[in-house]
Amino acid sequence: MVELPNERGHTAGMCMIGLISVLLIGQGMVFCTEGMMETVMYVVTGSAIGIFTVGLLHVAWRTCFLAEELCHISGRYPDKKSAAQKAYEFNMISSCVCSISAIIAVLIWVILENPYVYLWTKGPVSNIIPYLAGFCFSKLIQMEESVLHTSLQIESMKNLDYGSGMAYNYFYGYLRLVLPDPEVGTPGAKGIRKRIETFMNHHRLLKTAFPVRKLFILIPRNLYTPTDLMEVSTDWHNSTNYWMEAAMSLETQELDRAGVKQRVYKNSVYKIWNRDRSTLYPVYVVAEGATPLKTFYDVIKMNPKMSRVFKNHQHEIVSAFYKTLQDILRDSDDCRDLCEIIFYADTDENQRRVNVARIILERIEKLTR
Structure with a gap:
């Protein structure tokens, strides 16, 4: 009897969570000697800025593809507004996470200082870690997911759609x-x-x-x-x-x-x-x-x-x-x-x-x- 392949599980997601955890622990260890408050502030700021920045990059990426979609309105969309909605659509988790990160970034800016400057003063290596963690987290919550993204995937499937x-x-x-x-x-x-x-x-x-x-x-x-x-x-x-x-x-x-x-x-x-x-x-x-x-x-x-x-x-x-x-x-x-x-x-x-x-x-x- 032919054995059918099993459905894919959640191993990749668990590995991604492990990778994010390692990066966050690495963030904390950089400042563990400067006291608990400073360490928590750095980790929170880094996580918020990392996710917020990746979200902005996704918006910029979608804007580039929207420019192409606007050339094909008549064949694909009822109007330009509909094309923009499909391009900038985020799933619920991504929308919530990006909104919370933006709020935290603004509060830090108002209470403390520019969060980007704050991270940069801690050194280039420790500055890179939040963005890596934010990128991994965006993949975990499928931040790239949208109607436009799926449409582009369909076109790229080379007759397998x-x-x-x-x-x-x-x-x-x-x-x-x-x-x-x-x-x-x-x-x-x-x-x-x-x-x-x-x-x-x-x-x-x-x-x-x-x-x-x-x-x-x-x-x-x-x-x-x-x-x-x-x-x-x-x-x-x-x-x-x-x-x-x-x-x-x-x-x-x-x-x-x-x-x-x-x-x-x-x-x-x-x-x-x-x-x-x-x-x-x-x-x-x-x-x-x-x-x-x-x-x-x-x-x-x-x-x-x-x-x-x-x-x-x-x-x-x-x-x-x-x-x-x-x-x-x-x-x-x-x-x-x-x-x-x-x-x-x-x-x-x-x-x-x-x-x-x-x-x-x-x-x-x-x-x-």
């Missing part, structure tokens, strides 16, 4: 099976284009009725994709004038997969009318939402424990899914020209739902121009 993982699963577990013509030895199976041609022949459709013979994958920025795309195919000022309706599906694809015999894969065909032009005939398209994002949407809605964490980084996860899926398709000779990904904002600046049919028609017009 949640969004990229969903993209790889989606491609190798679904798209690679339904898009290209199957390998020899899979009787009755067809690629997406052959199944579209079969659909056109069966319904006697002209080539102009099915202008783009690809699978359109919809990736809404806010994740929501309804069961029937007709629900999101109206303009906000006319919610009953639908632009899309489901036609029949393409013929099903049956493949043996992971112990399941004849697993069924199917794709839906939609008819789209351009209501602005009052066209007599619809345009046909194979379209669907990205199912992993629908699952992600359900996790956010139904799992209270993880909903806040995922919602804070929702846009980063969706963006990683989209970019990774694009890269995978671009590198795939078999699937590159069989799929069209549409990443779109599903609400406008007034938070009104957009018409997905318009977006699809715009992409079709661009591809056929």
Whole structure:
């Protein structure tokens, strides 16, 4: 039986506490000959200034990254205020510790003297110890923790993040099976284009009725994709004038997969009318939402424990899914020209739902121009 790795414990934290204790004892030992009061004053001043200074350095570090975030407001944040809030967010322990340290530093300055000057007069070696202790303590309480910090970690994970993982699963577990013509030895199976041609022949459709013979994958920025795309195919000022309706599906694809015999894969065909032009005939398209994002949407809605964490980084996860899926398709000779990904904002600046049919028609017009 394969032994699974155990969950990591608190050994690192205990070692960090031991290191901080050694540094604090070292601080006290420097002045143990000058009396208890002087020793306590030095240790308190050093601890407060060390933590306060490290906190200021964290603020400066976050300011540098905020400057970069302000260049990408439109794609990541509702406004500049929201970006600043996520950049300067501290966890509760860090906020309390930094506040207490600042209060102590101010009191020492008022009652005694400038605490930085006070520490420096004790010599350079003893002056360095408080800052080392403050740095170690900041790591213990995870002072660097913030929404922005986690977002930067997600970007640096090199396709090991949640969004990229969903993209790889989606491609190798679904798209690679339904898009290209199957390998020899899979009787009755067809690629997406052959199944579209079969659909056109069966319904006697002209080539102009099915202008783009690809699978359109919809990736809404806010994740929501309804069961029937007709629900999101109206303009906000006319919610009953639908632009899309489901036609029949393409013929099903049956493949043996992971112990399941004849697993069924199917794709839906939609008819789209351009209501602005009052066209007599619809345009046909194979379209669907990205199912992993629908699952992600359900996790956010139904799992209270993880909903806040995922919602804070929702846009980063969706963006990683989209970019990774694009890269995978671009590198795939078999699937590159069989799929069209549409990443779109599903609400406008007034938070009104957009018409997905318009977006699809715009992409079709661009591809056929």
